[in-house]
């Protein structure tokens with residue numbers, strides 16, 4: 001990793017709010033068709049609700065092709081209080097994750113990776129357009145209401161997030177004690193940016 005743009009992007013990710021950021025080789029991203037199939041069966045409540053989720057995204061085969069063309073993948077995760085992933089705060093946490101992922105993608109494009117692609121956990125429909133009946137891309141005039149913030153679903157492409165955490169050198173435990181207070185539980189959500 002002797003490209004100093006990578007270090008700049010990792011630092012940028014932390015400045016923007018990522019708790020952790022790491023660069024891994026593209027062949028360390030595990031993609032499984034069966035994981036993207038879970039969106040359809042058993043059906044995720046967000047299936048078909050936005051242009052960023054199946055069946056409106058191109059899926060695992062396209063992502064495998066992109067990874068073959070890439071030399072670096074940035075992985076980010078934000079760590080939050082466990083409770084915030086259960087209740088009303090959840091869409092805001094996912095919104096933050098999408099925004100950070102999008103900002104790194106756009107910065108990567110600006111500094112010389114013009115075709116970079118960011119993917120984030122969760123549905124942009126729930127996080128950004130919940131007050132709208134429909135996604136404006138698939139049921140409106142074809143334009144996204146949040147093109148600089150919302151990104152496509154990592155799960156919809158079949159990314160094995162547990163393996164992604166291992167590749168980045170981080171714990172795979174979704175909930176863990178924070179350490180200083182044994183009653184405080186931390187959780188995390190993650191995204192990735194394929195540099196191209």
Ligand code: SF4
Nearest residue numbers: 124129135136144145
């Ligand atoms: S319009 Fe809303 S639901 Fe549709 S892709 Fe954009 S952010 Fe997602």
